[in-house]
Amino acid sequence: MSEQPCDIGDADGVAMAFLEKGTKVTPLPFRQPALGDKQIRIRVTHAGLCMSDLLTSTGQWGEPYLPLVPGHEIVGIVEKVGEKVSHLHEGDKVGFGVYRDCCDMCSECRTGHENMCAGKSYTYDPYSYGGYATSFQSRGDFFFKLDDSFPGYAAPLFCAGTTVYNPLLQYAKPSMKVGIVGIGGLGHVAIKFANKFGCEVTAISTTPGKEQEAKSMGAHHFINSKDPEALKKHANSLDMILDTCTAVNLEQDFSLVRPRGHVALVGAPNVEHDCKLNITQILMRQQELHGSEVGPRIVIENMLEFVKIHNIIPDVDIYPFADTQSAVNSLFSGSPKWPRYRNVIETKDFFNTFTPRSN
Ligand SMILES: [Zn+2]
Ligand SMILES: [Zn+2]
Structure with missing residues (x-):
């Protein structure tokens, strides 16, 4: 079961979706599926834009499935946890990267290389929306706990x-x-x-x-x-x-x-x-x-310690979520300017005009 488009008054979240092949995004209200007992739902605060998002939307990696909601550099606040989730709690700040699932059984998974698992799932695909949204829900053990002091706009650490x-x-x-x-x-x-x-x-x-x-x-x-x-x-x-x-x-x-x-x-x-x-x-x-393709969770945990010790954050331009189109245009064509060096969308102001159903 996956996200379902719906009327705005009935929505858990709003996505910035590609409804056709190209670079145009459109607000798309949607309902989340029922929360699985091992899943977590977050309110997205920030999402980075990765070139792979636009290589997908413009068909350069094959005909895109629609609606497409990309985004695999995600930071947010935990809203709900499934019954069997014990490592994270409501109110925790978390991050999420490029993979949302793996088989857990193969030799790659069992040796900490789940990014090489033949049965892995990418964060956004025909069955799931990614981080260009106000709400995101996925398997709990693919979320990373962040310090409250972690700046949300550093979301590009989770892919770039x-x-x-x-x-x-x-x-x-x-x-x-x-x-x-x-x-x-x-x-x-x-x-x-x-x-x-x-x-x-x-x-x-x-x-x-x-x-x-x-x-x-x-x-x-x-x-x-x-x-x-x-x-x-x-x-x-x-x-x-x-x-x-x-x-x-x-x-x-x-x-x-x-x-x-x-x-x-x-x-x-x-x-x-x-x-x-x-x-x-x-x-x-x-x-x-x-x-090398991105990295497994053990490497992300290691990187999060490293950036804390050395105070490393990506250089970003921040766009309001409602203006995701400008962030896309900047990344795709440098119009009116190229990213210096990563574009990030921020949902904060969007909640002045949108109240999720579940609240
Ligand atoms: Zn990426
Ligand atoms: Zn596997």
């Missing part, structure tokens, strides 16, 4: 943050020379993390105008990847690259990395994109290529 933290946790060591390719929603958090991991951080971007911002986030060096001389000068200089771009250029990445170095990929390219993988180059230099 986790996605870059996971490969850094696996491969980055203190004093390693780490390059971060792409200074956007993912890359800017990666710079902050890699700096606090004790790495010597090089930001690599096609936008020279981001150099000062990248350095203020913790980058020690900057390479303009449109400058062939700069690329040549830094060849073989890095121990590891974390590439956050969807327009991945592996030939460039592996030329910047030293022999026996690593390249970790977290951006899913368009299927038609030529990644320029030069197998001979990699083979003769004994280099390694790693893929």
